[in-house]
Each structure stands twice: as structure tokens, then as C-alpha cells.
Amino acid sequence: MLSLLLACTSRPPNVVFVVLDTVRADHTSACGYTRETTPVLASLDGDLSCTAVAPGSWTLPSHASFMTGTMPLEHGAHSLTSGVGELAGTSNRARPLNGELRTLAESFTAAGYQTLAVSGNPVVNEKMGILRGFEQVEVATGWGRLFGDDLPAKVDELLGRADPERPLFLFVNIADAHQPWRAIRDDAPWGGVTTGLTWNKTKEESPWIRYIQGELPDEEWGPLQTRTVDLYDNAIRRADTSLGAVLASLETGGWCEPGCRVVITADHGEFLGEHGLLDHGHEVWDENAVVPLYTSSGELASGWISALDAHGLVLGEPVSHAPISEAWPHVRRCARVRGSAFCDIVVGDWSSAPKTVWLDGELFDEAAGVRTARTEPAPEFAAHGALVRKAARDDGRVDFEVEELLRAAGYLD
Numbered sequence: 001m002l003s004l005l006l007a008c009t010s011r012p013p014n015v016v017f018v019v020l021d022t023v024r025a026d027h028t029s030a031c032g033y034t035r036e037t038t039p040v041l042a043s044l045d046g047d048l049s050c051t052a053v054a055p056g057s058w059t060l061p062s063h064a065s066f067m068t069g070t071m072p073l074e075h076g077a078h079s080l081t082s083g084v085g086e087l088a089g090t091s092n093r094a095r096p097l098n099g100e101l102r103t104l105a106e107s108f109t110a111a112g113y114q115t116l117a118v119s120g121n122p123v124v125n126e127k128m129g130i131l132r133g134f135e136q137v138e139v140a141t142g143w144g145r146l147f148g149d150d151l152p153a154k155v156d157e158l159l160g161r162a163d164p165e166r167p168l169f170l171f172v173n174i175a176d177a178h179q180p181w182r183a184i185r186d187d188a189p190w191g192g193v194t195t196g197l198t199w200n201k202t203k204e205e206s207p208w209i210r211y212i213q214g215e216l217p218d219e220e221w222g223p224l225q226t227r228t229v230d231l232y233d234n235a236i237r238r239a240d241t242s243l244g245a246v247l248a249s250l251e252t253g254g255w256c257e258p259g260c261r262v263v264i265t266a267d268h269g270e271f272l273g274e275h276g277l278l279d280h281g282h283e284v285w286d287e288n289a290v291v292p293l294y295t296s297s298g299e300l301a302s303g304w305i306s307a308l309d310a311h312g313l314v315l316g317e318p319v320s321h322a323p324i325s326e327a328w329p330h331v332r333r334c335a336r337v338r339g340s341a342f343c344d345i346v347v348g349d350w351s352s353a354p355k356t357v358w359l360d361g362e363l364f365d366e367a368a369g370v371r372t373a374r375t376e377p378a379p380e381f382a383a384h385g386a387l388v389r390k391a392a393r394d395d396g397r398v399d400f401e402v403e404e405l406l407r408a409a410g411y412l413d
């Protein structure tokens with residue numbers, strides 16, 4: 001009896017890590033948003049930060065940071081260097097995760113855990129190194145292909161095949177809030193049925209693309225912005241519903257008896273027209289940098305913290321709670337992580353000039369592998385990278401004002 005008791009008490013807890021893809025903190029009711037977008041997240045016991053800063057501005061760098069506890073320039077999984085590897089299903093050229101860094105799945109495997117991963121975001125995959133080390137992996141084959149009820153059903157299916165005698169590490173990416181947002185259903189909380197709005201269309205068909213390029217008349221933007229927010233809020237609500245279903249599956253299966261360690265965060269937010277931007281992954285302002293961070297155990301510091309702390313929380317390790325640097329005047333265009341700032345602006349997409357990255361007071365020239373101290377940020381970081389990128393992707397044209405900024409920074413002849 002004594003040995004049985006010891007065996008029981010020494011068993012490590014089951015661990016659940018959920019990333020709510022593309023969910024910005026200020027659009028969650030758990031963080032005070034007026035629409036009830038996240039009743040499940042709001043109902044959880046534990047501690048929630050609404051001022052966590054994502055380690056990257058889009059899926060790949062943030063997930064690589066969550067999995068390794070390192071910054072994007074350390075783990076390498078971002079689009080800093082063009083031409084190295086194609087990222088399936090996206091227009092981004094990106095590098096995979098540095099193979100020498102240990103992932104959460106590898107750490108849990110070493111500790112005797114079974115490791116399961118289900119991702120509704122196709123970028124979160126084994127090819128890019130993000131899911132390296134997981135025993136069982138289910139990844140959406142394209143955007144919107146593992147969403148709604150299908151995702152928690154897939155989680156339930158995997159849990160049904162899991163070994164109840166082994167401790168469990170479950171990672172879930174819920175990508176419902178990521179574009180392309182599906183049409184709003186009749187019974188959705190906000191707005192009615194919507195069709196025809198998608199990012200995956202040509203400029204002529206997409207008012208969103210025309211807005212980004214400054215070609216949408218003001219009178220058309222107002223109603224479109226309302227519709228955009230409706231779509232996004234409903235998508236967050238659907239992600240929160242899936243979160244509830246995943247947690248219910250764990251409970252029904254007895255996986256959280258006596259209790260699981262649960263960590264929930266988001267990899268980035270979303271622009272909904274602020275700063276003339278839509279989408280995410282380019283410039284970094286609060287709208288796509290500030291995310292929720294939840295932990296079922298322990299307390300989170302108040303004020304600005306890094307969502308990178310999710311890594312330590314998942315492992316059950318003490319987190320640093322190092323203050324986020326706000327030393328630079330435009331630091332909120334950059335991801336702030338443990339006192340450093342990271343800018344992932346791919347200026348090199350439009351010229352052959354080597355890319356530079358401004359990192360916490362240093363310019364990092366990746367082509368030359370040189371870091372130089374600099375007292376002021378480089379002028380290229382004042383450029384509206386997202387606008388340029390959108391324009392370049394769509395039809396090769398570059399916004400005049402941005403073109404002037406890039407020329408002044410030496411990126412165009």
C-alpha cells in the first residue's frame with residue numbers, strides 16, 4: 001500500500017499546452033472585451049495575463065520560441081533569410097527551427113511522457129521543426145481544414161488511443177481565429193451570414209487588399225471594418241468553443257484527475273485596420289503583439305511580461321518575469337522578449353540588399369554575420385513593411401511613400 005501511494009504521488013502531472021492562434025488580448029472577454037468572445041478562457045481557475053508580448057509577429061517564430069524557450073534570432077525559424085526552404089501553403093520563405101535546440105516534446109519524451117500534437121495551423125508542422133519530437137502528430141493540410149468541431153474531435157480521437165498508464169503531454173494549436181475566416185453562421189453571436197469575404201482572392205475581388213493598398217474609398221472601409229471585426233470576433237468565439245471541447249475531452253477521459261498543468265497563450269494577434277494594416281506577421285504593434293497568457297498553476301507577474309514564459313510554465317519551471325524593455329521609442333513595432341526587441345521586417349524581399357535586423361540596440365547584418373552597436377534605430381524600421389510587402393506580393397507595385405523611405409534607407413536604387 002505504501003509503495004502504491006508513493007507511486008501515485010510521484011507520478012508527474014499531465015500537461016496541456018494550447019496556442020490560440022491569432023488571438024489578440026484586447027478582443028478576448030477574458031481580458032475585458034465587451035463582446036463575450038472567450039467565456040471558456042474567462043471561466044478557468046488560475047492566473048491570466050492580458051499584457052503578454054508574443055515572441056514573434058507570426059506563427060513560425062512564435063511557435064519555435066514556445067517550443068524551445070529561445071528568441072527568434074536564436075532558434076532561426078523565421079523569414080529573415082529568403083530563399084532557404086519553401087514554407088508549404090504560404091507565400092513566406094522561411095527557415096526551419098535550429099535542429100540543435102531541444103523542444104518541449106523532446107524534454108517530455110526524455111521524462112517518460114507520451115507526446116501528442118494536434119494543429120489547425122499548417123505552418124505548425126514537423127517539416128519546419130516545430131513539432132519535432134512528438135510521438136503522434138495531426139496537422140491541418142491547409143488553412144481552415146482542421147477547424148470548428150473537427151479539431152477537438154481529432155484531439156478526442158488521439159486521446160482515445162493514448163495510454164492512460166503513461167503521463168501525457170498534449171499540444172494543441174487552435175487556428176480558427178486565423179484567416180481565412182469562414183462565413184458567419186446564422187446563429188453566430190455577431191453579424192449574420194457572410195459570403196465572399198476572403199483573403200485568398202485577387203485584388204479586384206478583395207476589398208481587404210484594396211484597403212491595404214490605400215485604394216478603398218473611405219465610405220466602403222467603414223462597413224468593411226465592422227464586418228471584419230464581426231468575422232474576427234466570431235472566429236475567436238469559435239476558437240474558445242474548441243478550447244472548451246478540448247478541455248472537456250481531457251476531463252471526460254480522466255486525464256486531469258487529480259489535475260493537469262494547463263498553459264494557454266496566443267502566438268500573435270491581428271490587425272483590424274489599425275495603422276492602415278490588416279493581417280499580421282509584418283510590423284509589430286500592440287494589436288498583433290499583445291496576447292493572453294494563462295497558467296493553471298502559479299502566479300504571473302503584473303505588467304508587461306513575455307509570452308515566451310509559456311515555455312517554462314509548460315515545463316513547470318520557475319519563469320523569469322524579466323521586465324520587457326521599452327527603451328526604444330518605437331519598440332512596440334518589435335516583439336519584446338526578455339529585455340530585447342526583435343524586428344522581423346523582410347526588407348530584402350524587394351531588393352538584393354542584405355537584410356539587417358535591429359536587436360536591442362544592435363544592428364544584425366545576417367548576410368555578413370556582423371552585429372554593430374547603434375545609438376539610433378535604422379531608418380528602414382520606420383518603413384511600412386507590411387504595406388510594401390502586400391503591394392509587392394500582389395502586383396509588384398510599391399507604395400510611393402514607402403518607396404521613398406526604403407530609398408532613403410538604401411534599399412532601392
Ligand SMILES: [Zn+2]
Pocket residue numbers: 021022058059060121178267268
Ligand atoms: Zn499564428
